[in-house]
Amino acid sequence: MQSEFLGDETATIRLWSLSEDALLEVDAAGAALLVVTRWGEFDVSDADGPARELLRRMELGPVFLGNVTGIVPGGREPGTAVAGREGGGPAGFERVLDRVSGAVVHSLGLANGRRPLLSAIPVVASPVFAPRRIGPLRKARLSRFAALRSADDALVLESPRADFRVVLTQPAAAQVAASLAAPATAAEIAERVASPVSVVADIVGYLVAAGVVLAAGRDRGFAEDADPVLRPWSHHELLFHVRSRMRPPELAAEPPAGEPPPETEEPAGAAGAYPLRRPEAGGLPADRRPLAELLEQDHVWPELPGASISAGQLGELLFRSARVRSAGPAHPRFGRGLRTSQRPYFAVAGLYELELYLSIEGCAGLPDGIHRYDPVGHALTVVSTDAAARRELLDMAKAAAGSARRPSALITVTVRIGRMSRVLGGAAYAIALMHLGALQQTLYLVARAMGVIAHAVPVDASDRVDRVDRVLRLRWPAEVSVGECVLAGRS
Incomplete structure (x- = not known):
């Protein structure tokens, strides 16, 4: 298999954006700033200039923080924490993003500026996304509750236990996800899909942070398998429980314009x-x-x-x-x-x-x-x-x-x-x-x-x-x- 990564394209970067259903509202004076999300309205009027500019760009699509704030995450590790502004003054961008975390999409991109490899979209109000580097020899595996499906012409990886659903935008990310049906290391997957080990490791790190993939512990086992609380639940039952309590936006039940109301009259008998x-x-x-x-x-x-x-x-x-x-x-x-x-x-x-x-x-x-x-x-x-x-x-x-x-x-x-x-x-x-x-x-x-x-x-x-x-x-x-x-x- 020929690699689709050439030259410097093996460098991955973290990207941030607002979810498609999030809106920014600014008053006429430009002082008050609200982020309107499916979870409610969040007042971030105390955000400073760089944080406001970051939110404005995030509303348009995935952005690299360094291009907006001048603060670049250390190294190439997607999970490297981004330093926020210190002190008790106006909120820096890190605290602002934490406040609206239910509307922040975390994407993994390449330095070549093409479409992100994948995007982790929040499905709960206050998720925590903390990616970390997964070593090339550490085993990882899909959660037994995870499922791959098609949605909006893209491949989606999700789990009822996860706070994010992951859209696998590029074939490389989909290949990595499919390779995790059984425990495998980043090095093994990289050889199998002809992708750089560093890129595969970063993809796996994002999937682990999203909650759809498990990283092996020191005993090389997976905590989920031994959890007595999870043992009685099947994938379908837990998914049904989660979905029956709240319908995801992409499954909205609004009918197309002009569609008649559902059948409510009693059907006639055959004879x-x-x-x-x-x-x-x-x-x-x-x-x-x-x-x-x-x-x-x-x-x-x-x-x-x-x-x-x-x-x-x-x-x-x-x-x-x-x-x-x-x-x-x-x-x-x-x-x-x-x-x-x-x-x-x-x-x-x-x-x-x-x-x-x-x-x-x-x-x-x-x-x-x-x-x-x-x-x-x-x-x-x-x-x-x-x-x-x-x-x-x-x-x-x-x-x-x-x-x-x-x-x-x-x-x-x-x-x-x-x-x-x-x-x-x-x-x-x-x-x-x-x-x-x-x-x-x-x-x-x-x-x-x-x-x-x-x-x-x-x-x-x-x-x-x-x-x-x-x-x-x-x-x-x-x-x-x-x-x-x-x-x-x-x-």
Whole structure:
């Protein structure tokens, strides 16, 4: 492989810039200076002249501090601390950058002035970026939580544990990152990718500082591997946790101009409708068990009896747990064109993204098959009459329940994420799972009050989830299955 570095191009330099969503605001007199970021507004009016000029240039793109301040980092080491101004007077550039660290992008460039090799972009409000030289013989490796993906026509390296996501602008940086899937030294990688050892070491140092790469300890091991707090977490679960709490700017849910609001009307059934029993809309009959008693009684894993749930019982259960009581326009804060509804279980913003599908076999008064519940009409609409497909779903539920019998009815809950994503952004899926829990709890309590069984089961559909989606005729990933609940009568 031919090296893309020639002559003096092997000298790396540190570059600073402001993130694309950061703005500088100066008053008419030129005295007050604000840095407006996604984390809030920061008053840096006490910044001196060089610091103000530095911020102005950083807003335009990556800059070398020496070109602005006349203070040059010592040596070629990217991690060399840059001396700030001393004393108690106006803030120097170092303290100013620390104050707005959540909007400062750290790039590693070459002395030839071309595009940076990589850029570390903050994803938290107050990150600390302290690169240090990684010796050519010291092992390093990608964090097991790190992932490479494409974003905005660039390769991005990120981790839910990291305070920065790294944009690998140049092929050399991408090659180094890919070479760290297994432990390797800068010297080994340099030989593999035909790049100078010094450049590779500086790239690795930046990746370590960003939190996406680990440097081996004195025992040549990696602290992350032995951390008991991290051991239970998988990459996907930790990433989901982080992303569900705050949506990154590049994943903003704002729709393109002119795009219609998400689908909020209930979809029509494929064929025939079966109206369900409508009990009195008031409270449960006097002979039913009170809520306080249900909440105080121990929960036990139910044995599925031979008795099936009847059409009347199923109708009452769904009526008291999941029907639409009323509907109307959404609150203005959630945008125009959205409709909300009121149902027995709680849902943020009232958008109700959950759908219920029922696989029924041997329920008196109802035909065998897979049906979708219509919460507006309180009826079942046929989705499929394929006996083999229905039994496959019921067998999965039987195994999950640890039962010798196949349940007479199974509720499969799905999510239509488009109903929520515009309003709730990156938290939409996490909140959908919260709503699933609220629905399952409501089904469980109503069923116990009625004297029937409704119990959530941990179905493992890892090898058949695509089959479930096809059987239910879901438009994946616009609608995805998220949970199951078995239903049965009591002997």
